[in-house]
Every structure is written in C-alpha cells, then in structure tokens.
Amino acid sequence: MAGRLWTVERDRRLREEAIEWLKFRTDDGAIPLTRAEIRDFSFEGEPFALQATQQGIRKPRQLEAALSIQTVYRTPGQSRPYEDTVGSDGLIRYMWRGDDPNLPENRALKSAMENDLPLIWFIGVGMDPALFQAVCPVYLIDEEPELKRFVIVPHDEEAFFPREAGASTVIQETVKRFLTRETKIRLHQPVFRSTVLRAYEDRCAVCNLAHRVLLDAAHIVPDSHELGIASVVNGMALCKIHHAAFDSSILGIRPDMVVQIRPDLLEEIDGPMLEYGLKERHGQKLMMLPTKKIERPRADLLEIAYERFLHAKPA
Incomplete structure (x- = not known):
C-alpha cells in the first residue's frame, strides 16, 4: 500500500x-x-x-x-x-x-x-x-x-x-x-x-429484560426541558413497553427508585401484560441500576419526572 x-x-x-x-x-x-x-x-x-x-x-x-x-x-x-x-x-x-x-x-x-x-x-x-x-x-x-x-x-x-x-x-x-x-x-x-x-448492562431498569433490540435509552427529563441534559444521569435503559408506559405517565419512578403505576390502571382487569408487566411492578424497586453510583439517575431529574407522573390525567 x-x-x-x-x-x-x-x-x-x-x-x-x-x-x-x-x-x-x-x-x-x-x-x-x-x-x-x-x-x-x-x-x-x-x-x-x-x-x-x-x-x-x-x-x-x-x-x-x-x-x-x-x-x-x-x-x-x-x-x-x-x-x-x-x-x-x-x-x-x-x-x-x-x-x-x-x-x-x-x-x-x-x-x-x-x-x-x-x-x-x-x-x-x-x-x-x-x-x-x-x-x-x-x-x-x-x-x-x-x-x-x-x-x-x-x-x-x-x-x-x-x-x-x-x-x-x-x-x-x-x-x-x-x-x-x-x-x-x-x-x-x-x-x-x-x-x-x-451503564445498565443492556438490561431494563424496571423488569431486567436483557434483549438489547427490545431496549431503549429513555430520557428521564425530555431534552427540550432546561435540565434535559444528554447524559447518562438523565437516562434509564427501559424495554419498549416500560419506556412507553413511562413517557405516557402510566408508570412513574419515585426519586428513591421505586416504581409506581397509575392508580386507575391498578384497578383495571386485563391480560397478563398489564398484570405481570405493569401492576406487579408497583411498589417495587428498580431491578437494574448502574454499578457506578455517579452514573445513576439524578434525584432532581427523577423528582421532576415523578411530579409530571403525579399530575398526569388518564387519557
């Protein structure tokens, strides 16, 4: 050459x-x-x-x-x-x-x-x-x-x-x-x-699903928000179901890393995805977090997202 x-x-x-x-x-x-x-x-x-x-x-x-x-x-x-x-x-x-x-x-x-x-x-x-x-x-x-x-x-x-x-x-x-x-x-x-x-070892933070093709990097606070930085501390690995649930405020995550499901969904009766994929995660800690604490979600960003969840109205 x-x-x-x-x-x-x-x-x-x-x-x-x-x-x-x-x-x-x-x-x-x-x-x-x-x-x-x-x-x-x-x-x-x-x-x-x-x-x-x-x-x-x-x-x-x-x-x-x-x-x-x-x-x-x-x-x-x-x-x-x-x-x-x-x-x-x-x-x-x-x-x-x-x-x-x-x-x-x-x-x-x-x-x-x-x-x-x-x-x-x-x-x-x-x-x-x-x-x-x-x-x-x-x-x-x-x-x-x-x-x-x-x-x-x-x-x-x-x-x-x-x-x-x-x-x-x-x-x-x-x-x-x-x-x-x-x-x-x-x-x-x-x-x-x-x-x-x-950072999340190719696993969903909520359910621990380990198939990369089914995972997204979800923003805790949208990048349009003044605090919506493009950093790992403003992100979580979520499977596509839990990402959609998080973005639509069906699922929330408290600043102490505990999953919450919208109250009306907890009363609803439906198939196994609702029962095991969502309702069963209510009140449970996140199943996967980064090993390095410095890469974990920032508490102030989780607080903003959780306030949005609490004030969301059912569609």
Whole structure:
C-alpha cells in the first residue's frame, strides 16, 4: 500500500470504504466498538488504522487531511481535555489541538474542511474496556479561529447551505433549524443510547429484560426541558413497553427508585401484560441500576419526572 500514489480518488475511496465498514460493524451506528474491534479494518488488503491512539485527531502520514476525530469518555462530573461545545446555532464545535493553528493536526482538520472530506467521529461512551460510538460521516463546515474550534455537521451541509451564500434568508434559517435537529438525531441520540445501555448492562431498569433490540435509552427529563441534559444521569435503559408506559405517565419512578403505576390502571382487569408487566411492578424497586453510583439517575431529574407522573390525567 505504501508504494502506491495516494491520489484524491484513493483518499476518498478509503473514506467511503471505512465509513461503510463501520456502518456494517455497528449496525448503522447502533452498537459501540472497542479499540481492538476498530483496528480490524483493512484497506486494499492491508490493516489501516482509523483511530488515533493518543491525540484526538487521526491524520495518516499518507493523507493530506485528517481521517477521524475522537472525543474521550468521561464519567458525569469529569471534564475532558478538550471540551466540545454547542454554538448559538445549535451545531457542535470540535476544539483545535492546543493553541497553535499551524500544528499538523489542526492543519489536517482545516484541509478536511477546505476539501469537503468526510470524517469519522469516535465518541467515547464507556470505559473498561473503552467503547466508542462511530458517528460518520461528519463534515467540518467552518472554522472559528478566535475560539480555536471547527463547526461540525453530520452530513454534507453544502448540499443545503453553500458557504458563499450571502445575508441570512428565511430559507437559510429553515436549513439551520433542520441541521440543528439533524445534529441531535444523528449525533446525540446514538451516543446517548450506547452510554445508557452500557451503564445498565443492556438490561431494563424496571423488569431486567436483557434483549438489547427490545431496549431503549429513555430520557428521564425530555431534552427540550432546561435540565434535559444528554447524559447518562438523565437516562434509564427501559424495554419498549416500560419506556412507553413511562413517557405516557402510566408508570412513574419515585426519586428513591421505586416504581409506581397509575392508580386507575391498578384497578383495571386485563391480560397478563398489564398484570405481570405493569401492576406487579408497583411498589417495587428498580431491578437494574448502574454499578457506578455517579452514573445513576439524578434525584432532581427523577423528582421532576415523578411530579409530571403525579399530575398526569388518564387519557
């Protein structure tokens, strides 16, 4: 591989094959991977590293531009070496490495931006072993040098919103709202799901069901709420029945982690799902919680959700 010329076409083919391989290995982004699993990728019959081992930016020596970026996992309350932020437009920013725009890694990111090259974003969702959500493709669409960061979108924004566009228009503002929504769907949700399911060991908090395909990562407080953070402490692994019951206020969870079922449902007579799946859980402690206390649901968020449950009216 080293002896062949690295043309622009070969670079793009590498990226396309890597992204397709990751989508296949992760069931289109649903399953996180370990570093060892990510190292299984090969290009043109030879192993090719997709992920940086030390720094967050992977720029292979053969390429002019960065191939991947990385955000390490930190348990709730811990800060990262480079903290990704969200701008006023709702789009995510990825920080430079250090302060010098001429560092090779920063130049490699700028090259990816200027050439509209797709990147892979490995986002840490757990430790022991380290697990990463592969989010791809993502594109860098702008640089904010005064803040030492790039702007990220999870698809090629150029198809919707060319950089050379002039003053803001209604159409452009609509596109910005679309991109913000898509960013949350394409970036936040898979990472939130993997982080929560990993913390709950792929089991429903209410009934201990252990089939991942039947599990959701439920928000305790919706992300539209001012306290609705996209963090494991605002999530619970719930099977689809208990997730729907929780969201519709049929099922509530007290701040002391005890399940409550809406009173009118307790009086109702129906089939085994109501009897054993819901009514039998009334007054029982959650069956699964994260081993690490710092990853367990925050009491203030449970309190907000439980107040909503108490004041909900039967449909």
